Amino acid sequence: MSEKKVITIALAGNPNSGKTTIFNNITGTRQKVGNWPGVTVEKKEGLIQKFGYDLKIVDLPGTYSLTPYSIEEIVARDFVLEESPDVIIDIIDASNLERSLYLATQLREIDSKVLFALNMADLADSHGTKIDAEKLSNLLDVPVVFTVGNKNEGMDDLLKEAIKLAESSPDKRENRNVKYSRDIENAISKIQCLIEEKARDRINYKSRWTAIKLLEDDKIVKERFAEKAGAAGEDILEETGVLRKSLLNSFDEDPEIVMTDDRYGFIAGIIKEVRTTTIKKRVDVSRNIDLVLTNRFIGFPIFIFFIWAMFQLTFTFGAYPMSWIESCVNLFSSYAESVVPDSLFKDLLINGILGGVGSVIVFLPNILILFFCIALFEDTGYMARAAFIMDKIMHLIGLHGKSFIPMLMGFGCNVPAIMATRTLESEKDRILTILITPFMSCSAKLPVYIVLAGTFFAAKAGNVIFSLYLFGIILSIISGRLFRSTLLKGIDAPFVMELPPYRVPMLRSLMIHMWDRSKIFLRKMGGIILVGSVIVWALSAFPRHVEYSADYSSEIKMINESFNMKIANADEKDKELLKNERIAAIAEIEKAMNAEKTEKSYMGRIGKGISPVFEPLGIDWRGSVSLLTGFFAKEIVVSTLGVLYSTEGQEDKDALKNALRSSGMTPLSALSMMVFVLLYLPCLATIAMIRKETASLKWTAFSIIYSTSVAWIAAFCVFQGGKLLGY
Amino acid sequence: MLLSELKEGETGVIVRVGGNGALRRRILEMGIVKGTKIYVDKYAPLKDPLELIVKSYHISLRVEEAAQITVEKQQHQD
Numbered sequence: 001m002s003e004k005k006v007i008t009i010a011l012a013g014n015p016n017s018g019k020t021t022i023f024n025n026i027t028g029t030r031q032k033v034g035n036w037p038g039v040t041v042e043k044k045e046g047l048i049q050k051f052g053y054d055l056k057i058v059d060l061p062g063t064y065s066l067t068p069y070s071i072e073e074i075v076a077r078d079f080v081l082e083e084s085p086d087v088i089i090d091i092i093d094a095s096n097l098e099r100s101l102y103l104a105t106q107l108r109e110i111d112s113k114v115l116f117a118l119n120m121a122d123l124a125d126s127h128g129t130k131i132d133a134e135k136l137s138n139l140l141d142v143p144v145v146f147t148v149g150n151k152n153e154g155m156d157d158l159l160k161e162a163i164k165l166a167e168s169s170p171d172k173r174e175n176r177n178v179k180y181s182r183d184i185e186n187a188i189s190k191i192q193c194l195i196e197e198k199a200r201d202r203i204n205y206k207s208r209w210t211a212i213k214l215l216e217d218d219k220i221v222k223e224r225f226a227e228k229a230g231a232a233g234e235d236i237l238e239e240t241g242v243l244r245k246s247l248l249n250s251f252d253e254d255p256e257i258v259m260t261d262d263r264y265g266f267i268a269g270i271i272k273e274v275r276t277t278t279i280k281k282r283v284d285v286s287r288n289i290d291l292v293l294t295n296r297f298i299g300f301p302i303f304i305f306f307i308w309a310m311f312q313l314t315f316t317f318g319a320y321p322m323s324w325i326e327s328c329v330n331l332f333s334s335y336a337e338s339v340v341p342d343s344l345f346k347d348l349l350i351n352g353i354l355g356g357v358g359s360v361i362v363f364l365p366n367i368l369i370l371f372f373c374i375a376l377f378e379d380t381g382y383m384a385r386a387a388f389i390m391d392k393i394m395h396l397i398g399l400h401g402k403s404f405i406p407m408l409m410g411f412g413c414n415v416p417a418i419m420a421t422r423t424l425e426s427e428k429d430r431i432l433t434i435l436i437t438p439f440m441s442c443s444a445k446l447p448v449y450i451v452l453a454g455t456f457f458a459a460k461a462g463n464v465i466f467s468l469y470l471f472g473i474i475l476s477i478i479s480g481r482l483f484r485s486t487l488l489k490g491i492d493a494p495f496v497m498e499l500p501p502y503r504v505p506m507l508r509s510l511m512i513h514m515w516d517r518s519k520i521f522l523r524k525m526g527g528i529i530l531v532g533s534v535i536v537w538a539l540s541a542f543p544r545h546v547e548y549s550a551d552y553s554s555e556i557k558m559i560n561e562s563f564n565m566k567i568a569n570a571d572e573k574d575k576e577l578l579k580n581e582r583i584a585a586i587a588e589i590e591k592a593m594n595a596e597k598t599e600k601s602y603m604g605r606i607g608k609g610i611s612p613v614f615e616p617l618g619i620d621w622r623g624s625v626s627l628l629t630g631f632f633a634k635e636i637v638v639s640t641l642g643v644l645y646s647t648e649g650q651e652d653k654d655a656l657k658n659a660l661r662s663s664g665m666t667p668l669s670a671l672s673m674m675v676f677v678l679l680y681l682p683c684l685a686t687i688a689m690i691r692k693e694t695a696s697l698k699w700t701a702f703s704i705i706y707s708t709s710v711a712w713i714a715a716f717c718v719f720q721g722g723k724l725l726g727y
Numbered sequence: 728m729l730l731s732e733l734k735e736g737e738t739g740v741i742v743r744v745g746g747n748g749a750l751r752r753r754i755l756e757m758g759i760v761k762g763t764k765i766y767v768d769k770y771a772p773l774k775d776p777l778e779l780i781v782k783s784y785h786i787s788l789r790v791e792e793a794a795q796i797t798v799e800k801q802q803h804q805d
Contacts, residue, residue: 065756069749098782099758260755287768290778299772388787392773395789494750494792495776496757499785 006047006054007166009159010079012107013091014100015062016381016500018119021149022091023059024509026159033516036061036075042422043075050159058085064099066106067256068220071427080110081205086166089158091117091147094124094131095501097275101267105178108140111206113165116144117158128278136274141176150506177208178266180259183250187215187243194239198232214240215247216256286381286501294385303389306382307408310373314366315412315443321365329358347541348534356533356632363415363685367521368514370409370416374423375513377405379505383423384497391495397477398484400424400495403433407476410440411469414686418693419517428488434690435483435703438682439476441469444634448677451638455657456667464671468678475679475710520692532684536632540603547600552593559585598643603628617676617712618669618719627676633683668727672719679711728800731777731793733767739798740764746795754792758782765798 013019024031027046036043044059060079061072068074080088090107092100107114118133137144145161147154179185191211195203203210203225213221214237226233247255293302333354340346377383383402391401402424409417417437424430449468453461563582567575598604607625614624626640638656645659660670681704682690691700733739741763744754759765759781766780776789 064753067752067756069753096782096784099784102756102758256752257755260752261760264755264758264760290769294769294771294778296770296772384787388771388776388778389773391789392771392775395775494753495787495789496750496753496792497787498757499778499787501785 006056007087007163008056008058008083008085009162009166010058010060010085010088011091012060012076012080012088012103013062013117013119014064014093014096014103016498017062017091017093017096017100018147018149019059019062019091021506021509022117022119022147022155022158023057024512025149025152025155027057029512031512031516033519041071041075050156051163053163055159055163063103065103066110067216068218070425072425074220077110080107080112084112087113087115087162089115089117089162091119091149094118094121095127095129097124097129097131098264098267098271101270102263104140104142105263105266108142109177109209109212111209113168114142115158115162115165116140116142117147117154118144119147119149121146122148130276130278132274132276136270139176139270139273150503178263180262181251183247184215184255184259184262187247187255188212190243191215191236191240194236198236199229202228202230202232212259215244216259217244217254289502290385290499293382294388299389303386306377306386307405310370311408311412313373314370314409314416318365318369322362325362325364326358329354329361333358344544348537351541352534352537353530356537357530363413364518364521366413367416367419368518370412370420371514371517372510374405374420375510376505378423379503379509379513381500381502384499387497388499395495397436397480399432399480400426400429403429406433407437407440410437410442412443414438414440414442414682415521415689418686418689419520421693422517431694431699432480432483432488434694435699435706436476436480438686438703438707439472439479439679441472441678442634444683445677447635448630448637449674451641451656452660452670452674455660456665456670464674468674471675471714472678475714479706479710532688533632536603536629536684538602539606540598540601540629542602543600546597548593548596550592552589555589556586559589595644598625598640613712616720617672617715618666619673619676619715620664622663623665623673627673627680630677631681631684633685634677637677666727668719668722671722672715675718676711676715679707679714681708681711728798729794730765730767730779730788730796730798731790733798733800735767735769738764738766738801740801741796742799743797744795745797746792750792751795754788754796757786759786759796764801 011019011023023044023046027048030048031044031046034043041061046057048055048057058079060076063070063073063076066073066077066080068077079085088107090100090104092104104114104116116136118131118136121131121133124131133144133146136142143161143165145154145158147158180188188208188211191214192207195207195210200207205221210221210225214225222237226237229236244255247258251258293299295302333350336346336350336354340349374383377386383405386405387401389401390404394401394403397403403421405423406417406420409420414437417440418434421430421433421437424433446465449465450461453464457464559582563578563585567578567582570578599608604625607628608621610628611619611621611624614620614627619627622641622644625644626637629640630637641660642656645656645663665673681687687700687704690703691697694700694703728739730739730741741759741761743761744751744759746754763781768778768780768785770777771787774790776787777793778785778787779793780786
């Protein structure tokens with residue numbers, strides 16, 4: 001048992017080939033989800049024991065090809081080249097044989113040990129397509145195993161075959177590969193000879209494969225080749241350039257294009273041999289569903305309904321478990337309140353850690369539900385249709401149709417919204433969507449609008465709030481177009497998108513999907529959010545001893561004494577009344593004390609210190625302190641305002657409104673503040689998520705600076721412009 | 728004629744895939760190569776993108792992308 005060697009098995013295949021299902025079947029819950037080094041492409045692997053072997057299963061990103069045009073393809077190819085897995089299982093979608101074989105021929109060319117899993121052949125069979133697996137196996141000299149992923153059939157056979165292949169001696173099957181046109185083959189062998197001659201010992205890839213890639217002008221291979229082969233490499237690259245030019249002349253086409261044609265020609269030959277199609281009059285369920293779901297007239301209404309349902313489920317239905325978690329956290333903190341002796345630690349525990357992490361962990365139900373819905377959309381195949389319907393609109397901003405879902409979720413909460421950008425394939429699209437999603441006004445900002453607009457715009461509050469939302473959307477469109485033409489330049493990701501057949505989703509896969517995402521969120525809680533909460537707490541809790549402008553404790557004492565006297569002299573009837581009066585009077589003073597404490601805390605001092613920055617926006621120091629605390633979570637802006645205007649805990653619901661009105665705030669400065677709240681830097685949890693999903697400090701910092709600058713400029717325009725207009 | 732000029736329900740045979748760079752390569756790699764039959768299944772509700780059937784699977788392209796592909800229209804035969 002001690003000598004057991006780990007066999008690495010990589011799963012390759014087209015998107016929608018059923019690769020993930022097979023991976024889930026094989027590894028079950030023993031999966032590790034992470035990122036491939038340096039990129040945000042998800043990496044999944046699982047370690048299992050089977051038939052006395054330790055098997056490491058690595059799920060490569062789903063790709064159609066191995067050309068270096070997308071990160072997914074580069075990641076998949078690099079893994080095959082550099083990590084040399086013992087076996088590659090290529091999952092071939094039986095109803096998509098030609099396109100699956102395109103990837104297969106490329107995997108064969110690299111010359112690693114490949115095994116085909118002919119997946120969903122039962123489905124192809126019912127559609128009247130029969131595949132002769134034996135012949136396919138003979139023609140390409142690759143073992144073929146039948147599997148039905150969603151019925152969990154053929155998994156053991158697949159692993160048995162993979163182990164057998166891994167244990168077999170290195171193969172020497174050179175001649176079952178694609179034969180290209182004669183001129184191309186000549187060029188390949190010329191380059192191959194040169195490589196063998198001059199750089200054999202320096203290149204660790206197969207010489208034929210290297211020659212093919214050089215002839216295809218593959219940038220990555222060229223770079224690595226030049227690096228490793230040194231001076232000899234330069235000669236070879238030069239020679240390749242000459243060959244490419246002469247091929248371009250004779251074909252009137254780039255060699256790589258001719259080679260793609262040749263590969264499909266080769267595949268067509270195989271298909272002729274192995275596939276028989278009987279004309280069967282069949283009902284194509286998938287197309288019938290599409291007749292409804294992407295229908296010209298009702299496609300949009302249905303789409304809007306689904307999105308509405310997802311939104312409702314996530315935020316309305318999710319509010320129930322949210323409040324349970326909230327009460328759990330409260331229960332916990334009141335327990336801590338009663339058990340832990342008064343100390344700095346207690347304050348840290350309750351107000352810092354529990355308060356901070358508690359205010360973010362309440363989003364967990366939202367995230368679970370949202371990702372369940374997204375997994376449902378993806379696994380059924382509806383996500384591709386949603387992108388299909390929305391693409392025209394999103395394309396106006398320079399985005400892909402799929403960006404719609406994260407942006408829309410932004411209205412609920414930016415944290416899950418930014419996590420949802422994972423569904424976008426192109427990294428540029430992902431970053432662009434992440435940058436503009438925070439302009440979608442999230443639900444935590446709504447309380448701020450309600451208080452400010454409700455106070456200063458009364459009957460028109462609804463219109464004002466609606467305009468704010470609209471303003472956010474317009475700014476995100478403008479920003480999107482701006483970034484697309486500057487920072488994230490380049491053509492939009494092409495919309496070459498497969499519309500896979502609709503499938504019945506598997507609960508297990510939905511659960512795994514949902515759980516993976518939520519784990520990422522939970523892990524954040526223990527990290528950056530915890531640290532952030534403690535910092536914010538420290539800023540508002542220190543310094544511990546504040547020099548108060550008035551002697552509050554002696555004031556309280558005086559009140560107590562005077563009331564005690566009055567109570568002693570009063571009749572029984574008035575005693576209760578007086579007692580209540582005393583409580584109110586003391587509360588009044590405590591509030592003033594709290595306000596002063598907040599004002600004199602570091603947070604308050606910083607707020608006051610930076611208030612000159614907010615002056616041109618018509619926001620006073622109280623406003624700037626609350627905006628600062630809003631970094632923690634946007635809804636806190638309201639409660640800080642409450643503390644600063646000493647209205648917290650007051651029975652009168654309109655207390656804050658009255659205080660705001662009498663504080664010198666005008667409708668115009670309120671509007672300016674709302675605009676600022678709409679646009680300025682996202683909350684801590686969102687920033688943590690941006691950092692995670694862009695995997696770049698640079699983009700995170702950019703997002704913070706950009707949104708805050710836009711917020712300042714917009715609020716400045718509103719306030720100063722409004723003043724000029726005489727409001 | 729161009730693929731983008733075909734109407735819903737019409738079939739063409741690909742003559743040439745134009746355009747350049749990654750997009751063209753991608754289209755070819757998805758099996759949209761010379762000589763392949765391509766069927767226009769439908770246009771999206773906003774007339775862009777369009778859904779095609781090629782090599783027995785469904786794929787969608789934007790109209791501007793489909794305009795890079797030259798096809799020969801086939802007469803309908805059932």
